[in-house]
Amino acid sequence: MASLPKIYDPQEIEGKWHQFWQNNGFFHAEATSDKPPYAIVIPPPNITGSLHIGHALDNTLQDCLIRWKRMQGYNVLWMPGTDHAGIVTELIMERKLAEEGTSRNALGREKFIERMWQWKDESAGYIVSQLQKLGCSCDWERERFTLDEGLSEAVRTAFVKLYNEGLIYRDTYMVNWCPQCNTAVSNLEVEPIEIDGNFYHIRYPVIDSDVMLEIATTRPETMLGDTAVAVHPDDERYQHLIGKKVLLPLSNREIPIIADEYVDTEFGTGALKVTPAHDVNDYEIGLRHDLEQRTIFTQDGYINEKAPKKYVNLSRWDCRKKVVEDLENENFLVKIVPHRHAVGHHDRCNTVVEPAISLQWFMNVRPLAERAIEATKKGEVTFIPERETTRFFHWMENIEPWPISRQRWWGHRLPIWYCNACEAVTAAMDTPQQCECGATDFHQDEDVLDTWFSSGLWPFSTMGWPEETDELNTFYPTSVLVTGWDILFFWVARMIMLGLGCMDEVPFRKVYLHGLVADEKGQKMSKSKGNSIDPLETIADYGTDAFRFALANTSTPIPYVPLLESQIEAGKRFTNKIWNAARFILMNLEKFPVPAENAEMTEGQELLEIQWIQSRLSHTIKTATDAIENFRFYEMAQTLYAFLWHEFCDWYLEFAKQRLSKNEPEALWVAADVLEQMMRLLHPIIPFLTEEIWQQLPHGGNNPTANDNASVTVAPWPEPIGENPTAEATMTNIMEVIENIRSIRGELNVPIGASVEVHIQSPNTEDRKRLETYLEQYLPAFTRVSNITIAESLPKPSASAEAVIGDLAIYIPLAGVIDFEAEKARLTKRYDQTVKDVAAAQKTLENPNFIERAPEKVVAQKRELLERLLVEQEKLARSLTMLSS
RNA sequence: GGGCGGGUAGCUCAGGUGGCUAGAGCGACAGCCUUACAAGCUGUAGGUCACAGGUUCAAGUCCUGUCCCGCCUACCA
Numbered sequence: 001m002a003s004l005p006k007i008y009d010p011q012e013i014e015g016k017w018h019q020f021w022q023n024n025g026f027f028h029a030e031a032t033s034d035k036p037p038y039a040i041v042i043p044p045p046n047i048t049g050s051l052h053i054g055h056a057l058d059n060t061l062q063d064c065l066i067r068w069k070r071m072q073g074y075n076v077l078w079m080p081g082t083d084h085a086g087i088v089t090e091l092i093m094e095r096k097l098a099e100e101g102t103s104r105n106a107l108g109r110e111k112f113i114e115r116m117w118q119w120k121d122e123s124a125g126y127i128v129s130q131l132q133k134l135g136c137s138c139d140w141e142r143e144r145f146t147l148d149e150g151l152s153e154a155v156r157t158a159f160v161k162l163y164n165e166g167l168i169y170r171d172t173y174m175v176n177w178c179p180q181c182n183t184a185v186s187n188l189e190v191e192p193i194e195i196d197g198n199f200y201h202i203r204y205p206v207i208d209s210d211v212m213l214e215i216a217t218t219r220p221e222t223m224l225g226d227t228a229v230a231v232h233p234d235d236e237r238y239q240h241l242i243g244k245k246v247l248l249p250l251s252n253r254e255i256p257i258i259a260d261e262y263v264d265t266e267f268g269t270g271a272l273k274v275t276p277a278h279d280v281n282d283y284e285i286g287l288r289h290d291l292e293q294r295t296i297f298t299q300d301g302y303i304n305e306k307a308p309k310k311y312v313n314l315s316r317w318d319c320r321k322k323v324v325e326d327l328e329n330e331n332f333l334v335k336i337v338p339h340r341h342a343v344g345h346h347d348r349c350n351t352v353v354e355p356a357i358s359l360q361w362f363m364n365v366r367p368l369a370e371r372a373i374e375a376t377k378k379g380e381v382t383f384i385p386e387r388e389t390t391r392f393f394h395w396m397e398n399i400e401p402w403p404i405s406r407q408r409w410w411g412h413r414l415p416i417w418y419c420n421a422c423e424a425v426t427a428a429m430d431t432p433q434q435c436e437c438g439a440t441d442f443h444q445d446e447d448v449l450d451t452w453f454s455s456g457l458w459p460f461s462t463m464g465w466p467e468e469t470d471e472l473n474t475f476y477p478t479s480v481l482v483t484g485w486d487i488l489f490f491w492v493a494r495m496i497m498l499g500l501g502c503m504d505e506v507p508f509r510k511v512y513l514h515g516l517v518a519d520e521k522g523q524k525m526s527k528s529k530g531n532s533i534d535p536l537e538t539i540a541d542y543g544t545d546a547f548r549f550a551l552a553n554t555s556t557p558i559p560y561v562p563l564l565e566s567q568i569e570a571g572k573r574f575t576n577k578i579w580n581a582a583r584f585i586l587m588n589l590e591k592f593p594v595p596a597e598n599a600e601m602t603e604g605q606e607l608l609e610i611q612w613i614q615s616r617l618s619h620t621i622k623t624a625t626d627a628i629e630n631f632r633f634y635e636m637a638q639t640l641y642a643f644l645w646h647e648f649c650d651w652y653l654e655f656a657k658q659r660l661s662k663n664e665p666e667a668l669w670v671a672a673d674v675l676e677q678m679m680r681l682l683h684p685i686i687p688f689l690t691e692e693i694w695q696q697l698p699h700g701g702n703n704p705t706a707n708d709n710a711s712v713t714v715a716p717w718p719e720p721i722g723e724n725p726t727a728e729a730t731m732t733n734i735m736e737v738i739e740n741i742r743s744i745r746g747e748l749n750v751p752i753g754a755s756v757e758v759h760i761q762s763p764n765t766e767d768r769k770r771l772e773t774y775l776e777q778y779l780p781a782f783t784r785v786s787n788i789t790i791a792e793s794l795p796k797p798s799a800s801a802e803a804v805i806g807d808l809a810i811y812i813p814l815a816g817v818i819d820f821e822a823e824k825a826r827l828t829k830r831y832d833q834t835v836k837d838v839a840a841a842q843k844t845l846e847n848p849n850f851i852e853r854a855p856e857k858v859v860a861q862k863r864e865l866l867e868r869l870l871v872e873q874e875k876l877a878r879s880l881t882m883l884s885s
Numbered sequence: 886g887g888g889c890g891g892g893u894a895g896c897u898c899a900g901g902u903g904g905c906u907a908g909a910g911c912g913a914c915a916g917c918c919u920u921a922c923a924a925g926c927u928g929u930a931g932g933u934c935a936c937a938g939g940u941u942c943a944a945g946u947c948c949u950g951u952c953c954c955g956c957c958u959a960c961c962a
């Protein structure tokens with residue numbers, strides 16, 4: 001220990017502790033226990049490579065809660081795992097395959113899945129090691145994966161159950177289709193992006209008339225699939241045309257003019273081309289009027305043979321160009337008007353999605369959504385921040401059927417079998433033996449489930465459901481879910497619904513939705529934007545602890561939390577500060593070891609600085625605990641930071657030094673005790689360094705149980721022992737005096753080496769007594785003084801600087817050193833400020849209503865303030881007059 | 886179109902139920918290698934709390950309106 005380096009090197013320290021914790025089983029949760037349970041399931045990271053900044057924040061906050069509760073004596077479970085993540089992971093693999101010169105289709109389903117599992121093994125291992133590097137105290141023995149055997153059984157069980165309850169069904173309906181991924185996707189996976197497009201005004205000639213009906217569209221190519229033109233039934237402009245037909249340009253098909261209330265007479269030309277196969281609204285209109293659904297696109301977004309020959313095999317975009325060109329040539333195009341509008345893109349591959357009619361599996365989520373709303377209203381789940389509840393309700397109240405089948409390979413195959421003989425549909429855990437028709441041959445549905453289906457079961461599938469396990473009994477519903485607000489609908493809402501559907505109970509009691517990490521401009525950090533901070537690089541540069549501190553310290557409850565490099569630096573400086581405070585204490589403890597018995601320590605309890613620091617610590621414990629209890633991580637971090645740095649280091653350790661110079665070790669021993677408690681308080685945020693220091697500090701003292709604990713990880717969470725307002729008030733006075741003396745020295749440039757005399761005039765006997773007792777003890781620790789005089793009344797020495805604190809005056813004779821102009825300026829500034837403050841206080845007190853209606857306490861405080869200010873004002877005025885003469 | 890969040894020091898942000906003279910970190914300026922820490926210490930400067938009204942004895946905090954910024958949501962072709 002003798003040679004602790006001056007600069008804290010996180011790389012030296014952080015590496016060794018994870019293994020130590022792991023070997024001692026501190027993170028392991030008991031399936032049955034007398035302790036109260038506390039459980040969090042990790043939002044399983046996608047196996048798509050490395051951890052990003054969002055994971056770092058999310059998991060840091062979870063680890064803070066978990067470590068805190070563990071120290072509080074709970075039976076803590078943090079369930080870890082990863083998510084197969086369906087399409088995203090497939091896309092990554094497809095990119096790899098392309099680099100290798102092959103493709104998904106070339107490999108075939110079986111080989112492709114094999115490659116995916118290889119990838120999973122690498123990626124999941126890498127992610128776990130990164131989480132461990134971040135200090136995450138998950139119960140790693142329980143690690144799960146959404147596609148592993150147990151979870152797959154849970155998925156099949158849930159599916160079959162919901163199918164049997166009639167909530168899962170197959171239907172032909174209009175869905176969002178991704179021509180790139182060749183699959184249906186849900187509304188949530190479609191991201192509307194504003195683009196600059198055009199309004200194409202096109203003339204449709206009305207048959208048996210010389211009238212041209214003008215329509216406007218943003219997607220002219222879809223006119224190849226038009227099967228009607230619609231106008232509003234009350235639109236006088238078009239009344240006479242309803243029931244007639246138009247000749248569809250380019251296709252030369254006759255299509256009817258129909259009347260439908262959906263049409264907005266104000267918008268465009270008031271006439272709407274109807275393409276039931278390629279637009280959601282047109283689809284609805286088509287159903288109402290029994291129109292043909294003319295699909296003109298292939299699944300990958302090319303024109304099929306339902307369109308006129310010349311367009312077949314063109315891409316969507318080429319077709320649009322060609323159609324516009326032809327319309328212009330044939331004089332059907334009226335005009336092109338620029339028009340900005342939102343176009344849906346697949347959030348995974350960024351391709352423009354195509355509304356398409358398709359046979360898919362759906363889940364009717366409405367009944368479960370209603371239960372979820374009810375449960376939330378009853379307080380079975382609460383959202384933090386509260387505003388998220390509104391968003392949740394709004395989504396739930398307007399929820400639509402969830403298309404759950406994906407025409408992909410990587411995922412849970414639907415547990416649906418079709419009879420080869422009669423096509424009867426069976427939902428079952430395994431291949432059925434025999435169909436009702438007597439046949440015994442079946443084929444399983446080719447599709448896989450939306451990846452969110454399996455993650456929706458995560459809180460109970462990871463605990464062994466559908467078996468009735470001890471884990472479920474002990475930990476379900478879990479205590480809290482921590483995740484970003486951006487996946488409230490994708491994931492949180494579905495977990496609540498599926499939890500109610502499968503377990504008859506919500507999956508968690510609280511949902512803490514934190515902000516998304518952003519850069520200094522408030523832009524969300526993302527790899528694609530290139531504004532992202534890489535957690536691993538950051539950890540390498542600053543250390544995990546510093547990084548975690550910065551994350552906790554910036555995590556305010558706003559939607560986008562900016563994380564600045566400078567804040568991570570601040571974190572690093574803080575860890576260094578802690579390191580050095582510990583160094584100081586440990587070095588001195590070698591000279592003055594803490595006595596085995598506490599008896600000798602009681603003697604020191606009389607010391608004001610000890611009473612003060614213990615009171616402040618007590619206050620800090622209370623504030624920090626309250627903060628984390630309410631998910632105010634930033635407040636917890638800031639409270640601990642401010643106390644440790646600005647009270648403990650800046651003041652208390654200076655007091656302790658002073659005592660040590662007189663061979664009085666009590667204050668040091670208390671410093672060691674305070675630091676030990678601080679290590680416990682900081683441990684949830686700063687796990688590694690606090691363990692390192694805690695191991696070296698004596699932790700028997702006032703914490704008798706700690707001797708049995710081998711780690712701060714399982715040391716008890718500190719309890720406040722009570723505050724001492726008298727000691728705090730006295731100390732505040734002393735500090736004020738010291739600060740004023742420092743201020744004079746600083747502003748008048750008195751060299752640090754120069755000793756000064758301090759004359760203090762104080763009319764109050766009590767104050768004088770206190771100052772006499774403490775000032776001589778403390779002052780030398782903070783500034784160089786040659787002599788301190790304290791008296792009821794004192795003449796102001798000529799050529800002296802002055803400070804005023806209420807009725808107390810401090811004079812520092814500076815003959816030969818003082819710059820009278822500078823002193824005058826200094827006092828004038830203070831005087832001006834005091835005059836302002838006096839005026840404000842007077843104004844309030846002169847209002848009779850204030851005296852009458854404000855609480856007595858507030859009035860008394862104001863009076864006291866004014867009194868003090870008036871005294872200060874008078875003193876300053878007198879001194880200024882003297883200076884001027 | 887609806888809804889939500891934000892506008893406080895040069896920058897990034899705190900300021901639960903209205904009440905101490907509006908705070909922190911970073912940055913700026915000045916001075917210090919004071920025997921834990923120069924990744925440090927000390928001091929200083931810097932804010933009509935977006936704007937306009939209102940409620941109140943009292944408003945950064947509550948209400949109304951306005952202006953910006955951001956986000957979520959919606960089928961306007």
